[in-house]
Amino acid sequence: MAVALRYAARSDIGLGRYKNNQDSGYAGPHLLAVCDGMGGHAAGDVASSIALAQLATLDADSYSGDDLARLAERIRAANRALSERVHAEPELAGMGTTTTALVLHGQRLALAHIGDSRCYLLRGGEITRLTHDHTFVQRLVDEGKITEDEAERHPQRSVITRVLTGDSEDDADLSVREARIGDRYLVCSDGLTAVVRDATLAEVLDEHDDPATAAQALVDLALRGGGADNITCVVAHVVDASSGQASSVPEVVGSAAVRGTVQPTDASTPAAKAAALDRQVTDDEADDVPAVAEPPSRARRAFRVVAALVVLVVLCAGGYAAYSWSQQQYYVGASGDQVAIFRGLPQDIGPLRMSHVYEKQDLALSDLPEYTSEQVRGAITVDDLAAARTKVAELRTQACPTDTATTPPTTTPSSTPTTPPAATPSATASSATASAGPSASPTPSPSATPGSGADCGSAG
Incomplete structure (x- = not known):
């Protein structure tokens, strides 16, 4: 039985300090994707929109070859596009983006993931996280140093260890699974999962039969929880392709929609494709026709000069105000x-x-x-x-901590016997550590600052 997707995408800038949305989301007949840009002043919104533009070409109704290999190739293309953009605009150096993408081909779903955006599957009322966070705290969890509950409250939970930055070594995790009718998928940025627990995600996905309602409910939950980060949710239900429930028009949200790097169009039918081709031909023909401008009158020229001066004054005043604020x-x-x-x-x-x-x-x-x-x-x-x-x-x-050399106390000759100086706390601690032997090691504590132990040693 052929399967299809019924989907929706929603995004919100959040309640934090962000002035723009650095997330980019996409929901289409064959592609579900979320890219969460990073870099702050180094244009995370640019990074996410560049990556999504490369992935959007996967939303095709037919193609040949290995779907997983094709997805991997698009991830590499996105990484190359980031590298080329930074090379052209060095001021963007340091930008990067997470990428989590699902591609439907036949009855298979190919999944690519790098960073801390996530993909969930709700099947039979049970939710499963299909991705593994590439973060500092997740590594601590994997090593058994902290628990999942402690990771949610850890002060360094937002430190990411792997994203797409344009570096040749930026590789995504790849996997394939079977698409079953009734499955419900969620692809989201960490702006949602940092606030809403997995159990609550499962309840919302199970409760709402409309993907658009579910996606909006998830965004609203994150906002009510004080969501300080950008929040992006893509929800999709696997349906029978012949049921008439499948979606056909792609939805683009976040930075990619604002910047126009990915334009949602209904190209799922032959008529739509023919109309798109006709528009392209018409535009090409229009480009070939030389434009003939009417000679402007003297009054019109004077009006344009005055208008230009007014615009210049406004821009200068606004620029000064903006600089003073900065x-x-x-x-x-x-x-x-x-x-x-x-x-x-x-x-x-x-x-x-x-x-x-x-x-x-x-x-x-x-x-x-x-x-x-x-x-x-x-x-x-x-x-x-x-x-x-x-x-x-x-x-x-x-x-x-840096070791400070201690100067031994100076002994002054005296006829009066002196009491030996008491051992300092640092010396006592050193002696205790030495006596403990190499087998003694401090028990990891969630309150300890990450990096103040082994990381300090390696930095030296």
Whole structure:
């Protein structure tokens, strides 16, 4: 029995500090995908829309060859496109995107995944997570150092270890499964799963028979839970292809929709394809016709000059206001090899510098755990100067301890016997550690700062 998809996609910017949506989502007859851009000022919204544009070509009603191999090739194409964009625009260096995509071919679903966006399957009322997060805390869970519940509250739960960045070593996890009628799939960004538990996801997917209603309900749940991140949900039901329930018009949400990198069109029928071809031919013919402009009158020319001057004045006034506002913003970043508080915005506009060092901190990047150091290099935006200083204080608590050499006490000749100096706490701790032997190791604690142990040692 042939199967098809009934689907819907929804996205929201969230309630946090984001000024734009860095997620891109797609739901089509043959493709379900979510890309969550990262990089902050380094254009995460650009990264997600570039990747989705490459994946969207998979939403075809027929093609030959191995569906999993074709999906893997599109992931590589997306990665190459990111590399080419950064090469053309170096100011975008550091951007990246998660990618989770399902492709339906016949009765098979090919799945590709990299990052911390997720794919779930609800079958028979039971929900299963089909993807494995590529994050720092997931690695701690895999190693048995923390539990799943502790991972949900971990302060470094958003640190991602693998995404598409344009690097040749960025590879996605690939798998294939059978599509069964009645299955319900959810592809989503971490803006949803950071707030809504898996059990609740299962309840919503099971409760709503309409994918659009389910997707919107999930977004609303994340917002009610204080969802600070961008939230994107793609919900799809596997249906009988002959039932008339299948969807046919692709839905694009998030950055890809705003930027227009992926245009949703109904190309599922021969008539629609013929209409699209006719539009293309008409446009091509129009391009071949030379445009003849009517000579403007003197009054019209004067009006255009005045209008241009008005626009120029408005732009200058708006630009000055925007610059003045930007100089009231602060962020924590890197100044050379030191942590510093910057005043202004992390991104520059052409040759115009939008920030400068406000306070240089006595804290070296090399003293921080590797993942924290990378966050600082990428700029940590805050609400105000007080919040910036608070963030620096938090960074100090994560700094790797450095050994300080102690000078032995000087003995002054005296006829009066002196009491030997008491052992210092550090010496006592060292002796205790030495006596414990190599077999003694501290028990991992969820409250311990990640990276302050083994990571500090490796950094040295």
